[in-house]
Amino acid sequence: MMKKRLFTPGPISVPEDVLLEMAKPIIHHRTPEFLEIAKQVIEDLKYFFQTKNDVFIIAGSGTAAMEAAVVNVLSPGEKALVISGGKFGERFVELVKTYGAEAIIVEPGWGNPVELKNIETILKQNPDIKAVFATLVETSTGTSYDIEGLGKLISNFPETMFIVDGISGLGAVECRTDLWNIDILVSGSQKALSLPPGLSFISVSEKAWKTINNCTTPKYYLDLKKYKKAMEKFDFPFTMAVSLVCGLKKSLEKIKQQGLENLWEMHKKRAIAVRNAAIAMGLEVFSKSPSDAVTAILLPQSIDGEKFCSDMRKEFGMSVAGGQDKLKGKVIRISHFGWQDEFDTIAVIAGIEIMLKKYKHNVELGAGVREAMKVLF
Amino acid sequence: MMKKRLFTPGPISVPEDVLLEMAKPIIHHRTPEFLEIAKQVIEDLKYFFQTKNDVFIIAGSGTAAMEAAVVNVLSPGEKALVISGGKFGERFVELVKTYGAEAIIVEPGWGNPVELKNIETILKQNPDIKAVFATLVETSTGTSYDIEGLGKLISNFPETMFIVDGISGLGAVECRTDLWNIDILVSGSQKALSLPPGLSFISVSEKAWKTINNCTTPKYYLDLKKYKKAMEKFDFPFTMAVSLVCGLKKSLEKIKQQGLENLWEMHKKRAIAVRNAAIAMGLEVFSKSPSDAVTAILLPQSIDGEKFCSDMRKEFGMSVAGGQDKLKGKVIRISHFGWQDEFDTIAVIAGIEIMLKKYKHNVELGAGVREAMKVLF
Numbered sequence: 001m002m003k004k005r006l007f008t009p010g011p012i013s014v015p016e017d018v019l020l021e022m023a024k025p026i027i028h029h030r031t032p033e034f035l036e037i038a039k040q041v042i043e044d045l046k047y048f049f050q051t052k053n054d055v056f057i058i059a060g061s062g063t064a065a066m067e068a069a070v071v072n073v074l075s076p077g078e079k080a081l082v083i084s085g086g087k088f089g090e091r092f093v094e095l096v097k098t099y100g101a102e103a104i105i106v107e108p109g110w111g112n113p114v115e116l117k118n119i120e121t122i123l124k125q126n127p128d129i130k131a132v133f134a135t136l137v138e139t140s141t142g143t144s145y146d147i148e149g150l151g152k153l154i155s156n157f158p159e160t161m162f163i164v165d166g167i168s169g170l171g172a173v174e175c176r177t178d179l180w181n182i183d184i185l186v187s188g189s190q191k192a193l194s195l196p197p198g199l200s201f202i203s204v205s206e207k208a209w210k211t212i213n214n215c216t217t218p219k220y221y222l223d224l225k226k227y228k229k230a231m232e233k234f235d236f237p238f239t240m241a242v243s244l245v246c247g248l249k250k251s252l253e254k255i256k257q258q259g260l261e262n263l264w265e266m267h268k269k270r271a272i273a274v275r276n277a278a279i280a281m282g283l284e285v286f287s288k289s290p291s292d293a294v295t296a297i298l299l300p301q302s303i304d305g306e307k308f309c310s311d312m313r314k315e316f317g318m319s320v321a322g323g324q325d326k327l328k329g330k331v332i333r334i335s336h337f338g339w340q341d342e343f344d345t346i347a348v349i350a351g352i353e354i355m356l357k358k359y360k361h362n363v364e365l366g367a368g369v370r371e372a373m374k375v376l377f
Numbered sequence: 378m379m380k381k382r383l384f385t386p387g388p389i390s391v392p393e394d395v396l397l398e399m400a401k402p403i404i405h406h407r408t409p410e411f412l413e414i415a416k417q418v419i420e421d422l423k424y425f426f427q428t429k430n431d432v433f434i435i436a437g438s439g440t441a442a443m444e445a446a447v448v449n450v451l452s453p454g455e456k457a458l459v460i461s462g463g464k465f466g467e468r469f470v471e472l473v474k475t476y477g478a479e480a481i482i483v484e485p486g487w488g489n490p491v492e493l494k495n496i497e498t499i500l501k502q503n504p505d506i507k508a509v510f511a512t513l514v515e516t517s518t519g520t521s522y523d524i525e526g527l528g529k530l531i532s533n534f535p536e537t538m539f540i541v542d543g544i545s546g547l548g549a550v551e552c553r554t555d556l557w558n559i560d561i562l563v564s565g566s567q568k569a570l571s572l573p574p575g576l577s578f579i580s581v582s583e584k585a586w587k588t589i590n591n592c593t594t595p596k597y598y599l600d601l602k603k604y605k606k607a608m609e610k611f612d613f614p615f616t617m618a619v620s621l622v623c624g625l626k627k628s629l630e631k632i633k634q635q636g637l638e639n640l641w642e643m644h645k646k647r648a649i650a651v652r653n654a655a656i657a658m659g660l661e662v663f664s665k666s667p668s669d670a671v672t673a674i675l676l677p678q679s680i681d682g683e684k685f686c687s688d689m690r691k692e693f694g695m696s697v698a699g700g701q702d703k704l705k706g707k708v709i710r711i712s713h714f715g716w717q718d719e720f721d722t723i724a725v726i727a728g729i730e731i732m733l734k735k736y737k738h739n740v741e742l743g744a745g746v747r748e749a750m751k752v753l754f
Contacts, residue, residue: 023399029388062615221441
């Protein structure tokens with residue numbers, strides 16, 4: 001009878017009406033009915049991405065879209081600059097290397113912002129850098145990067161593509177593809193779109209197409225040219241995950257209705273509430289540049305973070321994420337996206353307070369909740 | 378108010394209880410709860426595949442799993458024999474060529490069976506053939522291939538891998554991975570498993586692992602070694618499409634309950650019913666080796682197949698598929714898998730009869746239905 005609450009940075013809870021939308025009878029993917037849905041979804045995704053560029057849907061996890069961004073742009077031997085501040089920055093590094101391109105890796109350190117000056121220097125020293133890879137929100141550390149600043153900087157290098165992993169951030173934090181000069185932006189369904197995992201998205205600028213058309217890296221399922229050709233008829237090159245797309249339509253309708261700016265504001269409030277609550281509980285936010293999509297909170301050294309998360313799930317039905325790799329056991333991570341409201345934010349803070357108490361951490365019960373309430377209402 | 382019936386060879390109708398299973402609250406993919414589901418699903422998939430080999434789930438369309446079969450086995454410059462009898466055989470050819478391997482293409486002609494003698498000759502002449510690619514059921518033509526015979530033949534060539542696209546056939550027609558010596562078998566969710574599209578599956582034999590471990594073709598999202606490593610803990614290397622996997626669990630439970638042999642028998646009956654009905658309607662089955670998964674029926678030359686399908690959908694709510702590529706406009710294709718029963722088979726035959734009548738084709742109303750009933754009951 002335990003009520004479940006997901007605060008993991010994906011998958012997240014899906015609104016009941018979206019779940020039921022996906023439970024409707026299956027529509028064949030090559031019918032006028034589904035074509036209309038696809039048309040609407042692509043138009044709304046462009047709003048979600050804040051772009052006039054092409055946007056494609058790939059049946060697959062976010063990593064599939066990240067891989068598409070690499071294999072369609074970089075030919076073997078070409079050079080890329082990768083800003084890697086955590087597990088998902090590292091994924092871009094691995095992808096670039098896997099496909100035989102050269103990665104110049106900039107590591108600001110987990111949780112630290114990136115120095116634009118440093119990036120500029122490298123770009124000037126290496127005019128042959130084909131693309132800069134960055135992350136909007138690094139899920140593993142809860143860190144936001146200055147994508148706007150990077151975009152402005154990279155616009156001075158007309159031969160260099162700007163590629164952003166927006167999987168955890170898009171919809172939760174401000175991100176304006178066209179205004180910020182992002183050539184390729186990737187995202188996934190199981191984050192701010194409040195959908196189950198299974199779909200990923202990728203936007204492609206005019207500038208990027210020139211490179212894509214000349215790219216020699218072999219690809220098939222992730223060949224964006226196939227997606228572009230099919231999209232001329234609002235079709236997909238391979239059988240699309242139709243039920244998830246029906247859910248996506250519903251989810252995007254809601255986002256349009258609410259307005260992206262309001263959505264960003266909502267996430268910001270929740271994130272500030274959790275950050276302030278953490279401080280009131282005597283804890284520390286891990287990131288030096290904390291995002292409004294995911295917050296990583298450092299636990300006292302005496303507490304085993306893995307056990308803490310497991311106890312939260314077992315005793316309160318609340319899923320918060322633990323740390324990954326070098327942060328394993330040291331942090332808990334709380335997402336601010338997905339189907340949750342202000343009272344859920346209060347609930348998770350209350351849950352953490354009570355659990356801290358059980359772990360003999362010196363916390364005044366209600367102190368975090370009080371700080372959160374001040375921000376939320 | 379029109380009732381919809383899908384007879385397309387994927388996507389198909391999904392049982393209501395499976396739809397509702399997928400509409401349940403989302404479970405995080407790295408929890409003990411989901412681990413239990415994954416464990417069960419993998420065990421049941423092994424039954425579905427009739428194998429003791431590893432079986433992996435990929436979030437993606439069937440083509441993703443086909444690509445995985447190519448990029449994990451063939452290194453650039455290596456030789457493959459591809460039996461290509463339709464659109465999906467051609468897909469294997471395209472994949473092999475895309476990744477720089479050499480394809481020896483055997484084309485028995487659309488709708489024709491493959492000559493084992495011919496395959497044997499080629500294998501003897503080319504001892505360096507790394508893999509033979511074949512299709513269990515070619516969806517574009519409704520043709521079954523002698524996978525058992527091919528498997529027996531290829532077992533005499535210990536250095537050659539046998540790779541089968543079972544996307545449209547698995548679960549609908551007999552296929553025994555281990556007994557038939559299939560090293561890699563791929564399948565998808567939107568066929569005999571009666572699920573929405575979005576998941577694909579791949580089984581890998583011990584023999585195949587040796588080749589996979591030495592394969593130099595770059596890959597990341599489709600790198601089977603990553604899936605194997607994660608599977609040690611019943612985990613997935615990338616965020617899994619959890620709601621579809623929950624549906625899969627339900628679907629596999631039902632299949633286990635029914636028994637695979639019974640499932641094959643059921644599909645056979647439906648297929649024979651439709652084939653006999655077609656003849657009674659004065660039409661011809663396209664394939665010389667018709668499958669029990671999908672039936673392609675040649676329409677009279679006077680009838681535009683595309684319009685015919687569109688009218689079936691508009692007037693009767695019935696989705697049957699038209700022809701692809703060289704069969705476009707010439708055939709209709711009816712699937713025998715998915716959430717349908719004997720009365721649905723009768724319904725689609727009745728629908729075709731009435732539509733043929735409207736198209737002024739000389740058909741005795743009820744003639745096809747009568748023949749079908751004889752087979753079905």
